[in-house]
Amino acid sequence: MISHAHVILFCADAYHFKCMNIHKSTQSTPNRSSFSDKELVYLYRREHDMEAFKTLFNRYESKIYSYIYSMVLNTETASDLFQDTFTKVIMKMEKNYNEEGKWIAWVMRIAHNATIDYLRRAKKFVHISSSSDGEENTDFFHRVADEGALDASQVYVQHEDKKRMYKHISRLPEEQRAVVMLRHYEELSFKEIAEITGVSINTALGRMRYALTNLRKYFEEEQQSEKNHAS
């Protein structure tokens, strides 16, 4: 256990003094879900509070994993990349993480870089669609996060919608898919998306525009084929 004298050594500015108060409050109340990302990061880094890390992880785990999964479309690869991402996050948080920016944007950049590196490497050997789980994959529903109790018909309709959307988004080019997923899961601004993907804001906006146009086209094609089947 680190003494208060030790904490005082690190608390140089107002923000850290604020965090010191948080430190005091964590000793009395173990619930950290009400804390902001910055506060949780501080507690983990400076106070070595494992509960703070778990809270932060649980807050974004699903979104980060979903983003990686939607990019690589393979459970094993997504799990590996997800683990690699957090290994880097833990290592960098210990050493040189700058607490000024948004933590999630920083983590998403690491996740995005890991994913893009993988996709580039994978392209050299096999086409990504051949290694993806695809819509035929039987464990699709098992991986989908549980969204509360619904009756059987509602669950079926919802899963059909999800499956359809998953199929269409999987068809999008990687760079368009990345922008859509970063916006969809993380609700990042286009400035942040542009920084993560290493393009200008206008390019990011343009990619979103093309992604939406393509999705619209896929839905229209699907409707058309359903009509044809019915007739």
Added chain:
Amino acid sequence: MKKNNNQKKTMQVNQTEIIRFLMDEMDPSEKISFEKRIRLNQDLLIEVESLKKTWEKTNAYPSFESPERVKEAIFAKAEASITASSKNWNWIPQHGFKVAASFLVMATAIIAWNTWMPTNQLESTGSLNTPIDGQQSNAPLTTAKDSGIGSDVNETNNEITPWVDHNHIIRFAGTTDFNLSQSPEINSTSHQNSKLRLVNDQTGYTGQSRKILLTGNTP
């Protein structure tokens, strides 16, 4: 051709603007002006509505959960990282006070050294000047151009030490209660150069050691 390019450019701007509008990335004034444009342009309205519906459909896109074993592995890594960094910093609470105390002693020593140094330096400077003063006080008074810079420190000496300033005034230090008639130095100097005479008015010089002035200038 040029017209086509302009149309393309306008369309491109619109496309980016549509996304900014849909994603709520416009500032309020831009939003109001874009809404006006939508009301005036039916095609733009259709395009915006269509893309809005497509974007809303993406809400159905599922979230996925990472496998439990991956979560556990990540938590284990985080714990291991904490343990490793705690080991690195464990010496602080144990030896922290010793380190702090040694820093304090060092800082005190540095401050003491800095405060002691100037006086020490002054003393050493003074000791260097003493022999020079001694030499000058023993030296005979020759010309009016000679200057004795260190002579004014001779207040402690009982001997009379003359020196000449830039106004050609010969000054004698340590002569607070001086009897002119009894001073052989002044008398001899006055005889050697008849132009020299005693000045009682010490213009600009009121130092305690500068009581008697002889000058070659006529008032």
